[in-house]
Amino acid sequence: MTYREDVEGLDASILMHPRVWQASGHVENFTDPMIDCKQCKARYRLDTLGEQINDKKRKKAVMALLENEELKTKIDKITADIEDNGEKFEALLEDEVVSEALLKELSCPNCGTKGEFTPPRSFNLMFKTFLGPVDKEGNVIYLRPETAQGIFVNFLNVQGASRQKLPFGIAQIGKAFRNEINTKNFLFRTREFEQMEMQFFVKPEDDKKWYDHWKELRLEWYNNLGMTPEKLRYHDHPADKLAHYAKEAVDIEYEFPFGWGEIEGIHNRTDFDLGRHQEYSGKSQKYFDEESKEKFVPFIIETSAGASRSFMAFLVDAYREEEVKGETRTVLGLHPKLAPIKAAIFPLVNKDGMPELARKIEADLRPYLRVFFDDKGAVGRRYRRMDEAGTPFCITVDTQSLEDNTVTVRERDSMNQERINADNLLIYLLEKLR
Ligand code: ATP
DSSP states (O other), X not given: OTTOTTEEEOOOOSBOOHHHHHHTTHHHHOEEEEEEBTTTOOEEEGGGHHHHSOHHHHHHHHHHHHTSHHHHHHHHHHHTTOOOHHHHHHHHHHSHHHHHHHHHHOBOTTTOOBSOBOOOEEEEOOOEEESSSOOOGGGEEEBOSOSHHHHHHTHHHHHHHHTOOSSEEEEEEEEEEOOOSSOBTTTTBOSEEEEEEEEEEEOGGGHHHHHHHHHHHHHHHHHHTTOOGGGEXXXXXXXXXXXXXXXXXXXXXXXXXXXXXXXXXXXXXXXXHHHHHHHHHOOOOOEEETTTTEEEOOEEEEEEEEHHHHHHHHHHHHEEEEEETTEEEEEEOOOTTTOSOOXXXXXXXXXXXXXXXXXXXXXXXXXXXXXXXXXXXXXXXHHHHHHHHTOXXXXXXXXXXXXXXXXXXXXXXXXXXXXXXXXXXXXXXXXXXX
16 A cells, blocks of 8 residues: 555444444345255355256256246346356346246255255345444444445545545555355455555546556555466456446456456446435535536445455465476465565574574564575475475575685575575565565
8 A cells, every 4th residue: 555645545343333233234135046956055256056956957947947938038128148158047037937946957056956955045244243232123233344435434534634636546455344245265255354445546537548457456466466468367347237326347367277267356336335425424525626616426446355255366376386307396386575484594404503694594583574484404405495485485504604704595496506695685575575
Protein backbone atom coordinates (compact mmCIF):
# COMPACT_ATOMS: atom_id res chain seq x y z
CA MET A 1 0.00 0.00 0.00
CA THR A 2 2.96 2.30 0.41
CA TYR A 3 3.63 1.94 -3.33
CA ARG A 4 0.66 4.09 -4.30
CA GLU A 5 -0.12 7.54 -3.05
CA ASP A 6 -3.74 7.16 -4.19
CA VAL A 7 -4.54 4.12 -1.99
CA GLU A 8 -5.02 4.24 1.79
CA GLY A 9 -4.92 1.25 4.14
CA LEU A 10 -7.62 0.32 6.64
CA ASP A 11 -8.26 -2.25 9.35
CA ALA A 12 -12.03 -2.21 9.96
CA SER A 13 -14.04 -4.22 12.49
CA ILE A 14 -14.95 -7.85 11.98
CA LEU A 15 -18.18 -7.37 13.95
CA MET A 16 -20.28 -4.52 12.63
CA HIS A 17 -23.84 -3.33 13.19
CA PRO A 18 -26.26 -5.87 11.65
CA ARG A 19 -27.84 -3.10 9.57
CA VAL A 20 -24.59 -3.01 7.58
CA TRP A 21 -25.37 -6.53 6.31
CA GLN A 22 -28.98 -5.65 5.58
CA ALA A 23 -27.85 -2.64 3.59
CA SER A 24 -25.26 -4.68 1.69
CA GLY A 25 -27.84 -7.29 0.70
CA HIS A 26 -26.04 -10.13 2.50
CA VAL A 27 -28.90 -10.93 4.91
CA GLU A 28 -31.21 -11.37 1.95
CA ASN A 29 -29.00 -12.60 -0.86
CA PHE A 30 -25.83 -14.20 0.47
CA THR A 31 -27.17 -17.70 0.14
CA ASP A 32 -26.24 -20.93 -1.58
CA PRO A 33 -28.73 -23.60 -2.65
CA MET A 34 -28.21 -26.69 -0.50
CA ILE A 35 -29.39 -30.26 -1.06
CA ASP A 36 -29.09 -33.44 1.00
CA CYS A 37 -28.90 -37.02 -0.17
CA LYS A 38 -31.88 -38.72 1.47
CA GLN A 39 -30.02 -41.99 1.62
CA CYS A 40 -26.64 -41.15 3.22
CA LYS A 41 -27.43 -37.59 4.41
CA ALA A 42 -24.41 -36.13 2.60
CA ARG A 43 -24.89 -32.41 2.00
CA TYR A 44 -24.00 -30.55 -1.20
CA ARG A 45 -24.07 -27.11 -2.70
CA LEU A 46 -26.39 -27.69 -5.62
CA ASP A 47 -24.39 -25.63 -8.10
CA THR A 48 -21.21 -27.57 -7.37
CA LEU A 49 -22.78 -30.97 -7.83
CA GLY A 50 -21.94 -30.75 -11.51
CA GLU A 51 -18.26 -30.53 -10.51
CA GLN A 52 -18.52 -33.49 -8.18
CA ILE A 53 -19.70 -35.97 -10.74
CA ASN A 54 -17.67 -36.56 -13.85
CA ASP A 55 -18.42 -34.80 -17.07
CA LYS A 56 -19.73 -37.87 -18.80
CA LYS A 57 -22.45 -38.37 -16.23
CA ARG A 58 -23.45 -34.74 -16.36
CA LYS A 59 -23.79 -34.88 -20.13
CA LYS A 60 -25.76 -38.09 -19.89
CA ALA A 61 -28.19 -36.46 -17.49
CA VAL A 62 -28.73 -33.51 -19.79
CA MET A 63 -29.08 -35.78 -22.81
CA ALA A 64 -31.72 -37.85 -21.02
CA LEU A 65 -33.74 -34.72 -20.48
CA LEU A 66 -33.44 -33.83 -24.14
CA GLU A 67 -35.73 -36.74 -24.96
CA ASN A 68 -38.52 -34.91 -23.17
CA GLU A 69 -39.71 -32.43 -25.82
CA GLU A 70 -41.04 -29.84 -23.41
CA LEU A 71 -37.87 -29.81 -21.34
CA LYS A 72 -35.75 -29.86 -24.49
CA THR A 73 -37.29 -26.57 -25.65
CA LYS A 74 -36.72 -25.08 -22.23
CA ILE A 75 -33.11 -26.25 -22.05
CA ASP A 76 -32.41 -24.97 -25.57
CA LYS A 77 -33.76 -21.59 -24.54
CA ILE A 78 -31.76 -21.42 -21.32
CA THR A 79 -28.48 -22.54 -22.84
CA ALA A 80 -28.73 -20.76 -26.22
CA ASP A 81 -26.05 -18.16 -25.50
CA ILE A 82 -23.91 -20.13 -23.07
CA GLU A 83 -20.71 -21.70 -24.32
CA ASP A 84 -19.12 -23.25 -21.28
CA ASN A 85 -20.29 -26.60 -19.89
CA GLY A 86 -20.09 -25.67 -16.21
CA GLU A 87 -22.05 -22.49 -16.71
CA LYS A 88 -24.66 -24.31 -18.72
CA PHE A 89 -25.17 -26.64 -15.82
CA GLU A 90 -25.52 -23.75 -13.38
CA ALA A 91 -28.00 -21.96 -15.63
CA LEU A 92 -30.09 -25.10 -15.92
CA LEU A 93 -30.23 -25.48 -12.17
CA GLU A 94 -31.74 -22.04 -11.81
CA ASP A 95 -34.90 -23.25 -13.51
CA GLU A 96 -37.06 -25.07 -10.97
CA VAL A 97 -38.61 -27.64 -13.32
CA VAL A 98 -35.35 -28.44 -15.09
CA SER A 99 -33.46 -28.56 -11.80
CA GLU A 100 -35.96 -31.02 -10.36
CA ALA A 101 -35.74 -33.22 -13.45
CA LEU A 102 -31.93 -33.02 -13.44
CA LEU A 103 -31.69 -33.96 -9.78
CA LYS A 104 -33.54 -37.19 -10.61
CA GLU A 105 -30.77 -38.00 -13.08
CA LEU A 106 -27.79 -37.30 -10.84
CA SER A 107 -26.27 -39.72 -8.39
CA CYS A 108 -24.96 -38.91 -4.94
CA PRO A 109 -21.15 -38.62 -5.19
CA ASN A 110 -20.87 -40.20 -1.73
CA CYS A 111 -23.15 -43.27 -1.74
CA GLY A 112 -24.04 -43.49 -5.42
CA THR A 113 -27.82 -43.47 -4.89
CA LYS A 114 -29.52 -41.98 -7.92
CA GLY A 115 -32.06 -39.16 -7.76
CA GLU A 116 -32.73 -39.24 -4.03
CA PHE A 117 -32.12 -35.62 -3.10
CA THR A 118 -34.14 -33.20 -0.97
CA PRO A 119 -35.42 -30.15 -2.87
CA PRO A 120 -32.89 -27.29 -2.85
CA ARG A 121 -33.05 -24.96 0.18
CA SER A 122 -31.42 -21.55 0.54
CA PHE A 123 -28.69 -21.43 3.13
CA ASN A 124 -27.24 -18.10 4.34
CA LEU A 125 -23.44 -18.24 4.49
CA MET A 126 -22.96 -15.67 7.24
CA PHE A 127 -21.88 -16.92 10.66
CA LYS A 128 -24.21 -15.56 13.33
CA THR A 129 -23.43 -14.74 16.93
CA PHE A 130 -25.05 -12.63 19.65
CA LEU A 131 -24.13 -9.25 21.02
CA GLY A 132 -24.16 -9.15 24.83
CA PRO A 133 -25.22 -11.84 27.29
CA VAL A 134 -28.72 -12.59 25.99
CA ASP A 135 -29.09 -14.96 23.02
CA LYS A 136 -32.17 -13.44 21.47
CA GLU A 137 -33.02 -12.70 17.87
CA GLY A 138 -32.72 -8.92 18.27
CA ASN A 139 -29.10 -9.30 19.42
CA VAL A 140 -27.89 -11.19 16.35
CA ILE A 141 -24.68 -9.94 14.77
CA TYR A 142 -22.59 -11.47 12.01
CA LEU A 143 -18.93 -12.25 11.45
CA ARG A 144 -18.03 -10.36 8.29
CA PRO A 145 -18.24 -12.53 5.15
CA GLU A 146 -16.07 -10.01 3.25
CA THR A 147 -13.84 -7.10 4.17
CA ALA A 148 -15.38 -4.76 1.59
CA GLN A 149 -18.31 -3.49 3.67
CA GLY A 150 -15.92 -2.21 6.35
CA ILE A 151 -14.37 -0.05 3.66
CA PHE A 152 -17.69 1.32 2.40
CA VAL A 153 -18.95 2.37 5.82
CA ASN A 154 -15.62 4.07 6.57
CA PHE A 155 -15.35 5.79 3.20
CA LEU A 156 -15.96 9.38 4.34
CA ASN A 157 -13.97 8.83 7.53
CA VAL A 158 -10.89 7.79 5.57
CA GLN A 159 -11.41 10.38 2.85
CA GLY A 160 -11.71 13.21 5.37
CA ALA A 161 -8.70 12.10 7.42
CA SER A 162 -6.41 11.41 4.47
CA ARG A 163 -7.63 14.38 2.38
CA GLN A 164 -7.67 12.15 -0.69
CA LYS A 165 -9.49 13.36 -3.78
CA LEU A 166 -11.25 11.18 -6.35
CA PRO A 167 -10.09 8.92 -7.82
CA PHE A 168 -8.59 7.10 -4.86
CA GLY A 169 -8.79 3.73 -3.16
CA ILE A 170 -9.03 2.16 0.28
CA ALA A 171 -7.47 -1.26 0.72
CA GLN A 172 -7.68 -3.80 3.48
CA ILE A 173 -6.29 -7.24 4.25
CA GLY A 174 -8.15 -9.28 6.83
CA LYS A 175 -10.09 -12.30 7.91
CA ALA A 176 -13.47 -13.12 6.39
CA PHE A 177 -15.82 -15.90 7.48
CA ARG A 178 -18.29 -17.93 5.44
CA ASN A 179 -20.25 -20.93 6.59
CA GLU A 180 -19.42 -22.80 3.37
CA ILE A 181 -21.53 -25.94 2.87
CA ASN A 182 -18.51 -27.92 1.66
CA THR A 183 -14.93 -26.89 2.32
CA LYS A 184 -12.41 -28.47 0.00
CA ASN A 185 -9.10 -28.33 -1.82
CA PHE A 186 -6.88 -27.20 1.05
CA LEU A 187 -6.86 -23.38 1.21
CA PHE A 188 -9.11 -22.96 -1.82
CA ARG A 189 -12.35 -23.09 0.13
CA THR A 190 -12.25 -22.69 3.89
CA ARG A 191 -14.73 -21.24 6.36
CA GLU A 192 -12.22 -18.77 7.77
CA PHE A 193 -9.96 -17.16 5.19
CA GLU A 194 -7.95 -14.09 4.42
CA GLN A 195 -9.09 -11.52 1.88
CA MET A 196 -7.30 -8.57 0.34
CA GLU A 197 -9.72 -6.11 -1.14
CA MET A 198 -9.47 -2.64 -2.56
CA GLN A 199 -12.32 -0.29 -3.30
CA PHE A 200 -11.44 2.46 -5.76
CA PHE A 201 -13.76 5.48 -5.64
CA VAL A 202 -14.28 7.27 -8.96
CA LYS A 203 -16.50 9.81 -10.67
CA PRO A 204 -19.51 7.97 -12.18
CA GLU A 205 -18.52 8.96 -15.73
CA ASP A 206 -15.03 7.48 -15.29
CA ASP A 207 -16.16 4.01 -14.21
CA LYS A 208 -15.37 2.17 -17.45
CA LYS A 209 -11.88 3.65 -17.68
CA TRP A 210 -10.98 2.59 -14.14
CA TYR A 211 -12.62 -0.82 -14.43
CA ASP A 212 -10.47 -1.59 -17.50
CA HIS A 213 -7.41 -0.15 -15.77
CA TRP A 214 -7.74 -2.36 -12.66
CA LYS A 215 -8.68 -5.41 -14.69
CA GLU A 216 -5.38 -5.14 -16.56
CA LEU A 217 -3.30 -4.15 -13.52
CA ARG A 218 -4.51 -7.02 -11.37
CA LEU A 219 -3.62 -9.68 -13.93
CA GLU A 220 -0.21 -8.03 -14.30
CA TRP A 221 0.25 -8.26 -10.52
CA TYR A 222 0.10 -12.06 -10.63
CA ASN A 223 2.35 -12.17 -13.70
CA ASN A 224 4.89 -9.83 -12.13
CA LEU A 225 5.06 -12.09 -9.10
CA GLY A 226 6.10 -14.91 -11.37
CA MET A 227 2.86 -16.83 -11.90
CA THR A 228 2.85 -18.86 -15.13
CA PRO A 229 0.95 -16.66 -17.65
CA GLU A 230 -0.66 -19.67 -19.40
CA LYS A 231 -2.25 -20.69 -16.10
CA LEU A 232 -4.03 -17.37 -15.69
CA ARG A 233 -7.12 -16.23 -17.52
CA TYR A 234 -9.99 -13.80 -17.35
CA HIS A 235 -13.52 -15.02 -17.00
CA ASP A 236 -15.93 -12.21 -17.86
CA HIS A 237 -19.34 -12.49 -16.27
CA PRO A 238 -22.10 -12.35 -18.91
CA ALA A 239 -24.48 -9.42 -18.42
CA ASP A 240 -27.41 -11.65 -17.38
CA LYS A 241 -25.36 -13.44 -14.69
CA LEU A 242 -24.09 -10.37 -12.83
CA ALA A 243 -24.40 -10.11 -9.05
CA HIS A 244 -27.08 -7.72 -7.79
CA TYR A 245 -24.56 -4.94 -7.15
CA ALA A 246 -22.47 -5.17 -10.33
CA LYS A 247 -22.56 -3.41 -13.68
CA GLU A 248 -19.53 -5.27 -15.01
CA ALA A 249 -17.54 -8.11 -13.48
CA VAL A 250 -14.60 -10.34 -14.30
CA ASP A 251 -12.84 -13.12 -12.42
CA ILE A 252 -9.13 -13.82 -12.63
CA GLU A 253 -8.81 -17.59 -12.67
CA TYR A 254 -5.85 -19.85 -12.06
CA GLU A 255 -5.52 -23.39 -13.38
CA PHE A 256 -5.17 -25.43 -10.17
CA PRO A 257 -4.33 -29.15 -10.38
CA PHE A 258 -8.09 -29.73 -9.89
CA GLY A 259 -9.13 -27.30 -12.64
CA TRP A 260 -9.68 -23.57 -13.19
CA GLY A 261 -10.76 -21.61 -10.12
CA GLU A 262 -11.39 -17.96 -9.28
CA ILE A 263 -8.65 -16.24 -7.31
CA GLU A 264 -9.88 -12.66 -7.63
CA GLY A 265 -12.93 -10.73 -8.78
CA ILE A 266 -12.93 -7.23 -10.26
CA HIS A 267 -16.29 -5.50 -10.18
CA ASN A 268 -17.84 -2.24 -11.17
CA ARG A 269 -20.14 -1.87 -8.15
CA THR A 270 -21.55 1.48 -9.32
CA ASP A 271 -23.01 3.63 -6.50
CA PHE A 272 -24.94 0.62 -5.18
CA ASP A 273 -23.06 0.15 -1.90
CA LEU A 274 -22.67 3.76 -0.82
CA GLY A 275 -26.25 4.39 -1.97
CA ARG A 276 -27.55 1.55 0.18
CA HIS A 277 -25.50 2.56 3.25
CA GLN A 278 -26.78 6.10 2.82
CA GLU A 279 -30.35 4.79 2.69
CA TYR A 280 -30.02 2.42 5.67
CA SER A 281 -27.99 4.74 7.93
CA GLY A 282 -29.73 7.95 6.99
CA LYS A 283 -26.30 9.55 6.66
CA SER A 284 -25.15 11.19 3.43
CA GLN A 285 -22.34 9.33 1.65
CA LYS A 286 -21.88 12.08 -0.92
CA TYR A 287 -18.47 13.33 -1.88
CA PHE A 288 -17.92 17.04 -2.49
CA ASP A 289 -15.91 17.71 -5.61
CA GLU A 290 -14.05 20.95 -5.07
CA GLU A 291 -13.37 21.55 -8.73
CA SER A 292 -16.92 21.23 -10.04
CA LYS A 293 -18.54 22.19 -6.69
CA GLU A 294 -20.80 19.17 -7.10
CA LYS A 295 -21.91 16.64 -4.49
CA PHE A 296 -22.45 13.05 -5.58
CA VAL A 297 -22.16 9.42 -4.53
CA PRO A 298 -19.01 8.02 -6.15
CA PHE A 299 -18.91 4.82 -8.19
CA ILE A 300 -16.73 2.00 -6.92
CA ILE A 301 -14.38 -0.30 -8.77
CA GLU A 302 -13.53 -3.23 -6.56
CA THR A 303 -10.63 -5.67 -6.68
CA SER A 304 -11.47 -8.56 -4.38
CA ALA A 305 -8.83 -11.23 -3.93
CA GLY A 306 -8.46 -14.14 -1.59
CA ALA A 307 -5.07 -13.80 0.09
CA SER A 308 -5.11 -17.40 1.25
CA ARG A 309 -6.56 -18.74 -2.00
CA SER A 310 -4.11 -16.87 -4.22
CA PHE A 311 -1.29 -17.84 -1.84
CA MET A 312 -2.22 -21.43 -2.59
CA ALA A 313 -2.08 -20.65 -6.33
CA PHE A 314 1.41 -19.17 -5.86
CA LEU A 315 2.49 -22.27 -3.92
CA VAL A 316 1.16 -24.69 -6.53
CA ASP A 317 2.68 -22.66 -9.34
CA ALA A 318 6.08 -22.44 -7.67
CA TYR A 319 6.52 -26.10 -6.78
CA ARG A 320 8.81 -28.13 -9.02
CA GLU A 321 10.99 -31.20 -8.92
CA GLU A 322 14.02 -31.36 -11.19
CA GLU A 323 17.01 -33.57 -11.92
CA VAL A 324 20.37 -32.20 -10.81
CA LYS A 325 23.41 -34.42 -11.30
CA GLY A 326 21.31 -37.57 -11.08
CA GLU A 327 19.43 -36.45 -7.99
CA THR A 328 15.94 -34.99 -7.61
CA ARG A 329 15.94 -31.46 -6.35
CA THR A 330 12.66 -30.05 -4.94
CA VAL A 331 12.35 -26.32 -5.42
CA LEU A 332 9.73 -23.84 -4.36
CA GLY A 333 10.47 -21.29 -7.06
CA LEU A 334 8.65 -18.44 -5.31
CA HIS A 335 9.30 -14.91 -6.49
CA PRO A 336 11.82 -13.44 -4.01
CA LYS A 337 9.20 -10.92 -2.86
CA LEU A 338 6.95 -13.80 -1.77
CA ALA A 339 9.62 -16.03 -0.27
CA PRO A 340 9.11 -16.31 3.49
CA ILE A 341 12.88 -16.43 4.12
CA LYS A 342 14.89 -14.03 1.97
CA ALA A 343 18.37 -15.36 2.73
CA ALA A 344 19.98 -18.19 4.68
CA ILE A 345 23.41 -17.91 6.25
CA PHE A 346 25.70 -20.91 6.65
CA PRO A 347 29.14 -21.31 8.20
CA LEU A 348 30.83 -23.89 5.93
CA VAL A 349 32.15 -25.70 9.02
CA ASN A 350 31.55 -25.12 12.71
CA LYS A 351 35.07 -23.97 13.58
CA ASP A 352 37.89 -21.49 12.90
CA GLY A 353 35.70 -18.44 13.51
CA MET A 354 33.26 -19.20 10.67
CA PRO A 355 30.15 -19.53 12.94
CA GLU A 356 31.00 -16.18 14.58
CA LEU A 357 31.29 -14.35 11.25
CA ALA A 358 28.10 -16.03 9.97
CA ARG A 359 26.23 -14.99 13.16
CA LYS A 360 27.46 -11.42 12.73
CA ILE A 361 26.17 -11.34 9.14
CA GLU A 362 22.83 -12.75 10.31
CA ALA A 363 22.53 -10.08 13.04
CA ASP A 364 23.40 -7.30 10.56
CA LEU A 365 20.76 -8.43 8.06
CA ARG A 366 17.95 -9.39 10.46
CA PRO A 367 16.56 -5.86 11.09
CA TYR A 368 15.93 -5.51 7.35
CA LEU A 369 15.19 -9.01 6.05
CA ARG A 370 13.80 -12.31 7.28
CA VAL A 371 16.96 -14.45 7.44
CA PHE A 372 17.72 -17.96 8.68
CA PHE A 373 20.91 -19.35 10.24
CA ASP A 374 21.68 -23.02 9.61
CA ASP A 375 24.83 -24.92 10.60
CA LYS A 376 23.40 -28.45 10.61
CA GLY A 377 24.67 -31.08 8.16
CA ALA A 378 26.60 -30.86 4.88
CA VAL A 379 26.30 -27.58 3.05
CA GLY A 380 24.72 -29.35 0.04
CA ARG A 381 21.87 -30.57 2.24
CA ARG A 382 21.43 -27.11 3.71
CA TYR A 383 21.07 -25.71 0.16
CA ARG A 384 18.41 -28.35 -0.62
CA ARG A 385 16.41 -27.53 2.51
CA MET A 386 16.40 -23.87 1.55
CA ASP A 387 15.40 -24.75 -2.07
CA GLU A 388 12.36 -26.53 -0.67
CA ALA A 389 11.44 -23.56 1.50
CA GLY A 390 11.80 -21.23 -1.51
CA THR A 391 14.69 -19.18 -0.06
CA PRO A 392 16.16 -17.26 -3.00
CA PHE A 393 19.68 -16.69 -1.59
CA CYS A 394 22.12 -18.73 0.50
CA ILE A 395 25.18 -17.03 1.95
CA THR A 396 28.11 -19.23 2.91
CA VAL A 397 31.02 -18.20 5.11
CA ASP A 398 34.17 -20.21 4.21
CA THR A 399 37.93 -20.12 4.80
CA GLN A 400 38.43 -17.27 2.34
CA SER A 401 35.81 -15.22 4.19
CA LEU A 402 38.09 -15.15 7.23
CA GLU A 403 40.91 -13.72 5.11
CA ASP A 404 39.17 -11.12 2.93
CA ASN A 405 35.62 -10.70 4.39
CA THR A 406 33.96 -12.07 1.20
CA VAL A 407 31.21 -14.69 1.20
CA THR A 408 29.55 -16.77 -1.51
CA VAL A 409 25.97 -15.96 -2.45
CA ARG A 410 24.21 -18.83 -4.18
CA GLU A 411 21.04 -18.11 -6.15
CA ARG A 412 18.27 -20.71 -5.79
CA ASP A 413 17.11 -21.18 -9.42
CA SER A 414 20.39 -20.96 -11.38
CA MET A 415 22.45 -22.35 -8.46
CA ASN A 416 25.17 -19.91 -9.57
CA GLN A 417 27.49 -18.56 -6.90
CA GLU A 418 29.06 -15.11 -6.63
CA ARG A 419 31.62 -13.79 -4.17
CA ILE A 420 30.50 -10.62 -2.44
CA ASN A 421 32.11 -8.50 0.25
CA ALA A 422 30.10 -9.14 3.43
CA ASP A 423 29.80 -5.39 4.05
CA ASN A 424 27.87 -5.01 0.76
CA LEU A 425 25.45 -7.87 1.36
CA LEU A 426 22.46 -5.82 2.47
CA ILE A 427 22.53 -3.51 -0.57
CA TYR A 428 23.15 -6.50 -2.85
CA LEU A 429 20.16 -8.42 -1.47
CA LEU A 430 17.80 -5.44 -1.38
CA GLU A 431 18.60 -4.75 -5.04
CA LYS A 432 17.86 -8.37 -5.98
CA LEU A 433 14.65 -8.46 -3.95
CA ARG A 434 13.20 -5.31 -5.44
P1 ATP B 1 -16.61 -18.79 -4.94
O1 ATP B 1 -17.50 -18.67 -6.14
O2 ATP B 1 -15.37 -19.60 -5.16
O3 ATP B 1 -17.35 -19.18 -3.67
P2 ATP B 1 -16.98 -16.01 -4.59
O4 ATP B 1 -17.32 -15.57 -5.97
O5 ATP B 1 -18.04 -16.17 -3.58
O6 ATP B 1 -16.07 -17.34 -4.64
P3 ATP B 1 -16.01 -13.47 -3.74
O7 ATP B 1 -17.17 -13.22 -2.88
O8 ATP B 1 -15.88 -12.71 -5.01
O9 ATP B 1 -15.87 -15.04 -4.02
O10 ATP B 1 -14.70 -13.29 -2.83
C1 ATP B 1 -13.49 -12.75 -3.34
C2 ATP B 1 -12.35 -13.70 -3.21
O11 ATP B 1 -12.28 -14.26 -1.90
C3 ATP B 1 -12.44 -14.91 -4.14
O12 ATP B 1 -11.92 -14.60 -5.42
C4 ATP B 1 -11.56 -15.92 -3.43
O13 ATP B 1 -10.19 -15.72 -3.77
C5 ATP B 1 -11.75 -15.58 -1.97
N1 ATP B 1 -12.69 -16.53 -1.32
C6 ATP B 1 -14.03 -16.51 -1.35
N2 ATP B 1 -14.55 -17.51 -0.63
C7 ATP B 1 -13.49 -18.19 -0.11
C8 ATP B 1 -13.37 -19.33 0.75
N3 ATP B 1 -14.43 -19.96 1.23
N4 ATP B 1 -12.12 -19.75 1.06
C9 ATP B 1 -11.02 -19.11 0.60
N5 ATP B 1 -11.08 -18.03 -0.20
C10 ATP B 1 -12.29 -17.56 -0.56
